[in-house]
Amino acid sequence: MQIGLPEGDYSWILNLVFFGFIITMSLYGQKIQMWQWLKQIEAGLIELKRMAIESRQSAIDAFKEHGTEEEEVAKEIDRWLDYFTIMPVDLDPAGILTRLDHLLDQRRDRFQEFVTDLTPDASNSERMNLENTLEVTQVLSLIFRIVRHFYLLGKKTGSTIMVMQVQMIMPELLRLAKAYSDAMEAFAQGKPIGDGIGPLVVTKLAREYEATPETYVHEVTKEVGYYPIEVEGRTVYALRATGPGGTVGKPGFAVKKIVADNKGKIARIITVDAALKLEGEEMGRVSEGTGAAIGDPGPEKYAIEQAATEYGIGIEAIVIKEDEAAAVGVMDKRVLDSVPEVIERIKIAITKRTKPGDKIILAGIGNTIGIGL
Amino acid sequence: MGTISKILGLALTAGGAVILAYGMGPDAGGLSFILFTVGLVVMSVGFSLLTAGRKKEEVKASLPTVTEIRCNGCDFKEIRDYEKGDYILKPLEANCPKCNGKMTIEGVYVVREESDQDRF
Numbered sequence: 001m002q003i004g005l006p007e008g009d010y011s012w013i014l015n016l017v018f019f020g021f022i023i024t025m026s027l028y029g030q031k032i033q034m035w036q037w038l039k040q041i042e043a044g045l046i047e048l049k050r051m052a053i054e055s056r057q058s059a060i061d062a063f064k065e066h067g068t069e070e071e072e073v074a075k076e077i078d079r080w081l082d083y084f085t086i087m088p089v090d091l092d093p094a095g096i097l098t099r100l101d102h103l104l105d106q107r108r109d110r111f112q113e114f115v116t117d118l119t120p121d122a123s124n125s126e127r128m129n130l131e132n133t134l135e136v137t138q139v140l141s142l143i144f145r146i147v148r149h150f151y152l153l154g155k156k157t158g159s160t161i162m163v164m165q166v167q168m169i170m171p172e173l174l175r176l177a178k179a180y181s182d183a184m185e186a187f188a189q190g191k192p193i194g195d196g197i198g199p200l201v202v203t204k205l206a207r208e209y210e211a212t213p214e215t216y217v218h219e220v221t222k223e224v225g226y227y228p229i230e231v232e233g234r235t236v237y238a239l240r241a242t243g244p245g246g247t248v249g250k251p252g253f254a255v256k257k258i259v260a261d262n263k264g265k266i267a268r269i270i271t272v273d274a275a276l277k278l279e280g281e282e283m284g285r286v287s288e289g290t291g292a293a294i295g296d297p298g299p300e301k302y303a304i305e306q307a308a309t310e311y312g313i314g315i316e317a318i319v320i321k322e323d324e325a326a327a328v329g330v331m332d333k334r335v336l337d338s339v340p341e342v343i344e345r346i347k348i349a350i351t352k353r354t355k356p357g358d359k360i361i362l363a364g365i366g367n368t369i370g371i372g373l
Numbered sequence: 374m375g376t377i378s379k380i381l382g383l384a385l386t387a388g389g390a391v392i393l394a395y396g397m398g399p400d401a402g403g404l405s406f407i408l409f410t411v412g413l414v415v416m417s418v419g420f421s422l423l424t425a426g427r428k429k430e431e432v433k434a435s436l437p438t439v440t441e442i443r444c445n446g447c448d449f450k451e452i453r454d455y456e457k458g459d460y461i462l463k464p465l466e467a468n469c470p471k472c473n474g475k476m477t478i479e480g481v482y483v484v485r486e487e488s489d490q491d492r493f
Contacts, residue, residue: 014407039425182435191438192461192481203462244460280493283485326485330438333482370481372462 034160037167041151044170045144051181052137052144056081059137062130062188066119073118080114080134081141101299111135125190128245129369132187136180136328143177176324183328187246192370194326194335198272198293199240200371201320201342202364203227206238208343213373218242220257223249231347233356234267239363246369252292252300255361256307264311267358269304270318270349272342273365274335277321284334285321286341288349293317294365304363314353318345331370382422389416436483446474455481 025032056077063073085107088099115122115130122130147166154163186193192200203211211227218225219242226239237258241249259266273293277285292304292315308315320342326332346362354360389412395401396408438455442465449471463478 014410017407017410185435189457190460191455200461207462244463330436330483331481333480333484336480336482370460372460372478 030160034158034163037163038151038155040167041147041154041163041170044174045147045151047174048140048144048147048177051177052140055137055140055181055184058184058188059133062133063118066122066126066130068118076114076118077134077137081138083110083138097299097302100297104297104299123245125243125245128247129187129190132246132367132369133184136184136187139180140177143173147173179323179325179328182325183330186328186330187369190244190246190370192331193328193367194322194331195274195328195366196243196331196368196371197274197320197322197335197338197342198364198366199243199368200336200364201272201339201346202238202240202362203371203373204339205229205343205346205362209236211238216242216373221250221254223247224251224254226254226258231360232351234350234354235359236350237359237361239361241366241368243368243371243373246367248296248365248367250300251363251365252294252296252303255363256303258361259307259311259313262359264313265359266311266313266361267354268314268316268349269308269361269363270316270346271304271363271365272318272346273320274322274327275319276327277323281321282334283322283326283332284336284338286338286345287319287321288345289317289319291315291317293319294363316349316353318342318349378422378425382419382425385419386416386423387419389413389419436485438481438483440478441480441482442476443479444469444472444474444476447472449476451476 059077060070060073063077064070085103088096088103090096111131111134112127115127115134119127119130147170150162150166153159154166183193185191206227206229209229209231211229216225216227220226220239223242224239225242226237229236229238239251239254239258241247241251255269259269269292271293273295275287275293277283292301292308294301294304304315307313320335320338322332322335326335350360391412392408392415393412396405396410396412401408439452440455440459442451442453443449447469449469459478459481461478461481465476465478467476468474469476
């Protein structure tokens with residue numbers, strides 16, 4: 001190999017190429033970079049659009065099974081995809097959680113009204129599943145529209161920082177959208193999802209202690225009830241949302257209500273929930289901690305913490321680690337296989353940290369789609 | 374567009390490699406440095422065209438959902454394809470073929486592939 005500076009007559013070519021390259025890159029380097037970023041966002045947008053369209057079609061198919069014409073369903077769903085909730089004002093944070101809870105209640109009522117209007121002959125469980133289907137469609141549509149907004153705005157204004165941020169966050173958005181897109185099947189068909197592991201654990205434990213669907217006390221709060229069971233001489237309120245329709249209910253307020261009904265004489269509150277695993281952690285890994293394991297926007301967790309603090313009740317959490325796709329998708333075998341271990345840990349918590357005669361609240365937090373009572 | 378850019382990318386990569394090889398050879402003489410640079414640039418443009426655009430979508434069949442049924446009285450267990458209306462803890466009307474006892478759906482799940490273990 002002989003690489004050396006060109007001799008004599010040709011040196012000007014190299015100089016010209018070199019300076020040409022420097023000048024081009026100085027003047028247009030950023031534009032070239034922007035063009036590259038925009039192309040990458042465009043590719044992601046095509047993918048997001050496909051997922052949004054497919055989920056919309058799945059929702060239409062699921063709704064029209066209940067007798068309404070496809071055209072009408074499509075029209076109504078399109079109208080509903082833009083539905084928004086305005087978060088409460090936080091300049092004066094006093095009472096914000098009460099206001100947020102009120103808004104979330106209103107939102108859910110509107111969802112239920114919408115689904116009931118479109119599917120008058122569907123059962124309650126089916127309606128709950130359709131509500132979930134609609135929410136997933138809404139999420140995918142929202143992700144697509146927001147990314148499209150920033151793409152077009154970035155292109156229009158030539159704002160490097162806007163385009164750069166969207167390009168950088170795109171892989172994460174695509175991962176999230178794919179998780180929800182894959183989950184459509186579960187919601188549309190009423191299959192159990194990974195997030196339902198909390199209620200499942202509670203039900204399986206309750207069944208070990210003679211609980212049946214008939215012993216389940218309904219509607220302590222909206223769509224949440226409990227099995228009263230005796231575990232090693234302790235009274236356990238094994239609390240979960242009603243199933244097998246897809247609902248999370250209001251378990252936080254149910255805990256608060258049971259504590260109040262017992263005048264604070266509760267020895268321990270144990271929450272069981274699915275938690276997002278860190279990359280590298282194994283799926284279905286069981287972890288314990290202190291606090292209320294509940295992933296709501298705030299009011300539910302606050303209700304549990306407030307009740308526990310007011311009466312000095314011990315509070316602990318057991319979580320089952322999953323990734324986003326497993327949490328919103330059909331339940332993974334490894335997550336299901338964690339049930340015996342979680343039950344064992346609950347039994348240890350009960351026998352070790354409470355005494356016979358105590359009352360305990362065991363709350364299984366999560367979506368009960370596909371999980372029977 | 375996709376196929377044309379791939380063909381063009383391949384041609385440029387090959388052309389770049391030839392220029393590069395010639396530039397590194399003894400016949401290039403005083404032009405060796407220029408040919409070497411030009412070859413690299415042409416090759417990189419070719420590679421960019423080859424790898425640009427969306428990756429071909431992997432057509433992944435959705436994972437089959439299975440239903441696990443267990444007998445309440447004995448150790449009988451059956452795994453079958455998911456059927457609409459199945460849910461976990463659903464009591465079944467069919468009796469256990471082994472002991473004629475009641476059966477319940479104990480699991481509805483998918484078996485996802487284990488991702489390759491990282492070094493950490």
